[in-house]
């Protein structure tokens with residue numbers, strides 16, 4: 001029962017990432033312990049929500065597995081702050097943000113969240129309020145937990161955009177007038 005619960009609480013990390021972050025596999029045989037374990041590749045993220053003022057610094061991934069308790073806290077942080085609705089956020093989005101922070105040389109620096117998950121009610125409201133040129137799509141990836149709008153103090157918005165685009169891990173939108181960059185885990189595209 002206990003083992004089953006523990007197994008259920010962990011989600012496998014895509015093997016491509018795991019392989020890149022497991023350099024100890026090639027350690028000399030004499031140094032390999034009886035129980036061979038993958039390298040302890042840990043990933044942490046730090047956030048400040050611009051609307052709720054909530055802060056979260058959390059390690060969400062280690063030993064090749066996502067920590068679902070941590071993912072739950074992240075899902076809550078990234079809830080639709082207007083309605084309180086929560087939705088599972090694609091863990092690949094967190095990997096994207098982690099990799100982005102590494103390439104920026106800003107690992108551990110807080111991302112400021114402008115928008116995470118958006119319920120259908122909120123998305124419709126934003127579309128109506130902003131008119132046709134808001135950039136609020138009818139079928140936004142924010143509505144399926146695959147998108148986040150961010151900025152990072154100390155990092156130029158243009159650099160954040162360029163680095164995110166260079167990762168080629170999904171869509172990247174640039175909104176200088178509102179001072180944020182949109183990233184998502186949909187297909188690779190830029191606007």
Ligand SMILES: [Zn+2]
Pocket residue numbers: 115142147148149182183
């Ligand atoms: Zn967005």
